Amino acid sequence: MKRRVIQIAGSTQLVSLPRKWAIKQGIQKGDEIDVVEDGDKIVISTNKVLEVKKVQLDVKKIDNLLIRMLSAYYKAGYDEVELRFNGTFPTERIADELKKHMPGFEILDQTKSHCLIKSISEEHVVEFEASLRRVFLITITMAKNMLETLKNPKENDPKQFLVLEQTNNRFTNFCERLLNKHGLDSYKNSNLIYTIVWELEKVADELKYMALFIEESKLTKSVSKETLQTYESVLQLIDKFYEVYYRYDSTLLNELNDIRKKVIGDCNTLMSSKKNNEIKMIHHFINISQMIYNMTGCLIALKS
Numbered sequence: 001m002k003r004r005v006i007q008i009a010g011s012t013q014l015v016s017l018p019r020k021w022a023i024k025q026g027i028q029k030g031d032e033i034d035v036v037e038d039g040d041k042i043v044i045s046t047n048k049v050l051e052v053k054k055v056q057l058d059v060k061k062i063d064n065l066l067i068r069m070l071s072a073y074y075k076a077g078y079d080e081v082e083l084r085f086n087g088t089f090p091t092e093r094i095a096d097e098l099k100k101h102m103p104g105f106e107i108l109d110q111t112k113s114h115c116l117i118k119s120i121s122e123e124h125v126v127e128f129e130a131s132l133r134r135v136f137l138i139t140i141t142m143a144k145n146m147l148e149t150l151k152n153p154k155e156n157d158p159k160q161f162l163v164l165e166q167t168n169n170r171f172t173n174f175c176e177r178l179l180n181k182h183g184l185d186s187y188k189n190s191n192l193i194y195t196i197v198w199e200l201e202k203v204a205d206e207l208k209y210m211a212l213f214i215e216e217s218k219l220t221k222s223v224s225k226e227t228l229q230t231y232e233s234v235l236q237l238i239d240k241f242y243e244v245y246y247r248y249d250s251t252l253l254n255e256l257n258d259i260r261k262k263v264i265g266d267c268n269t270l271m272s273s274k275k276n277n278e279i280k281m282i283h284h285f286i287n288i289s290q291m292i293y294n295m296t297g298c299l300i301a302l303k304s
Contacts, residue, residue, distance in 0.1 A: 017044070020183065030209040053078045059085035067097050070117070074102040075173055077181030079107075091115070101169045121176075125182045131171045135200050136242050139166045142207045143235050149211065150281070151230055153219040158211035165208040172201040193300040196245075199291045199298075203238070206284045206291070213280055228276050232265040233259060234285050241292050241299075248303050256296060263289045 006014040017027070027033065034045045055078055066083075073081050082087070088286050091110065094117075098105045098213055104121035142164050147155040175197045179190050184202060222228070237259045243254040254274075275284065 016275035024071065052080060054080040054082070056082045056084060059083050059089070062108055070094075070097070070105075071101060071173060074105055075176040075180060077177055079119045081117045083117070084113060086113060086114070087114060099168045101173055101281060103174055112183055123178060123182065125178055125184055128178045128184060131175050132176075132197065134167060135171045135175065135197065136245070138164055138171070138198055139204050139207075140238060140242060142168070143238050146207050146210060147228075147231060147235055149214060150228060153214050153220050153222065158215040161208050165204050168201060168204040172197050172204075180225065189302060192298045195298045196295045196302075199295045203291050206288050210281060210284045216279060218276065223278055223281060224274065226266075226270060227281060230263060230270060230282070230285060233263045233266065234288055237289060237292050239261060241295060243294055244296075245299060248299070253300070255291075260289050260293055263282075 003015045003018075008014055031046075035042060046233070053076075055073055057066075057069065061065060070081060091107065091108070094115070095107055098107070098117070103235075104119045104123065105117055106120050107115060108118045109116040142161060145156070145160065145164075149158060176194060177227045178184070179194050179197070183190055184193070223231075237256065240252065240259055244256055261284060267286050270282050271279055
């Protein structure tokens with residue numbers, strides 16, 4: 001970001017601090033900050049210790065929601081979660097969930113009645129862009145693998161999607177944590193980019209549900225040619241959103257919207273003519289298309 005230099009009297013020159021950064025650091029009038037010369041750069045820092053966000057949970061009261069709540073506190077930017085319980089505690093399962101979905105969270109202390117989970121890694125906002133790019137690429141890989149699964153369900157193991165979906169969760173959770181805990185000065189509306197990350201995770205969920213359905217219904221034959229063609233349009237829609245996100249352009253937006261309209265039209269036609277198994281697939285196609293549409297609205301607002 002750029003700041004205009006203000007001339008005071010004959011020799012004093014002033015530059016204002018970014019307001020968002022100053023508020024986050026709790027800087028008040030009269031506070032001292034460190035200013036270090038580094039060649040053609042000046043590094044400004046504060047010695048203030050940022051507040052450690054902590055929460056305590058009674059495991060008995062939340063029971064089956066424990067993993068869901070841990071994930072929510074992780075995304076919200078909490079640094080310590082203390083769990084209180086009586087009796088046995090599923091340590092291995094909790095540790096496995098932390099490893100899969102909440103990078104940096106570890107169990108550091110445990111007794112017969114308490115378990116302390118803390119963030120042990122230092123997070124940097126510069127990691128956001130690379131993490132978001134990985135989310136896009138993992139989602140696209142899942143979508144392409146699904147095409148091969150729909151063509152040859154007997155030859156492809158749907159369980160491959162579970163591993164990729166867990167990786168997707170790990171990166172989307174991390175992105176959401178960075179946005180909530182640190183904010184990003186490069187985005188004037190962090191809530192919009194947060195929604196995009198959220199929806200990308202849901203797209204991966206839809207692909208996972210499709211894979212689980214294939215496995216549970218024991219499909220051995222390819223879906224119909226018409227359904228495959230419609231899914232290819234869904235895949236094209238995902239690719240197009242990835243393209244327009246990183247190369248924002250009104251022409252690409254129009255192309256994306258045309259693909260979405262085609263997908264919805266084809267899905268409505270197929271819904272009235274296909275068997276139950278394919279109707280369930282088509283339902284997932286519609287969900288994914290709507291999620292892309294939701295993200296498109298956020299992207300337009302983000303770039304405006």
